[in-house]
Amino acid sequence: MTILNIGSRRDTTMAAPPQDWKVNARCRAEHVNAEDFFTPAKAGQARARAECSQCPVIVECLRATRAFDDGVYRWGIGGGLTGVQRRALELEEWLGNRPNLEMARLLVSPRWVGRLSRLRSVCGSLDGMVRALRRDGLMVDAVTVRVAVWWSGGDAPRVAWRGDSRALRVRVAELFLDAVLVLRSRGARYADIAVWLGVPRDTGLRALRDVLAGVGAEEAS
Incomplete structure (x- = not known):
């Protein structure tokens, strides 16, 4: 646009x-x-x-x-x-995660973009990048770093996984279930949540349906 x-x-x-x-x-x-x-x-x-x-x-x-x-x-x-x-x-x-866009712009400035690029290749997650940048003295959070990675041409998925739906299902259930439930309560579609997680649509839909079906089964038992 x-x-x-x-x-x-x-x-x-x-x-x-x-x-x-x-x-x-x-x-x-x-x-x-x-x-x-x-x-x-x-x-x-x-x-x-x-x-x-x-x-x-x-x-x-x-x-x-x-x-x-x-x-x-x-x-x-x-x-x-x-x-x-x-x-x-x-x-x-x-989910209450508002980026600091001025900080994100700093992260893609000539002074920091090389560091950001290196962290993209060595860190396994956004949270890992946040920890490294904080050690560098920058007060950043995951959503601010996510915007900066997007601006620098990266994907910045929320969830780190090995590429199959079972691994994704386990990660979502362990780390993101509360967030997924909040998003569903706000009316987010499965496709929206897959976008938020940063995973392929079809794989994300399968994993989310399985996770939430498991939640429903537990509540019914």
Whole structure:
């Protein structure tokens, strides 16, 4: 999503960015192909997100784009995030996890982005990255680091697993059951929760159904 698609509708739950921020957006540059912000093609999306990662107003754009998002519908790249990632960020906030976007921007600055990239390759989870960055003296949390990883081109799944539905089911039941129940109580679909977990849709749906079926069986016994 480019700034041309950000309308006048405002989200009263977040501070509105100043109106003049758009003049500094990189998506206005002549070399940028606006279609890259809407294409389903991975290569086009990668080009769009690469432009966003260098944009001086990425924070303002993300806030404005999220104010323009409607319900479960998300379209295009906006504020450096895909529609799927913005949906996951909304579910994070349902759980009370609000990112510090200024800190996330610091993490993708030239001073820190190399460190962030190394941690992505050696840490097994977002929580592991948080612990390492705190040892570096940065007061960060998992959702802030998650946004920074997204901005730097990574996937940033919430759950670390070995790639099969059984392993995912075990991890969700052990570590994320309470969060899943809260999200379901808020009306989140299984597909939404799979997005929040950062796992493939079909594998996530199977694991979530199995976990919640087990919860129902325990309550009935």
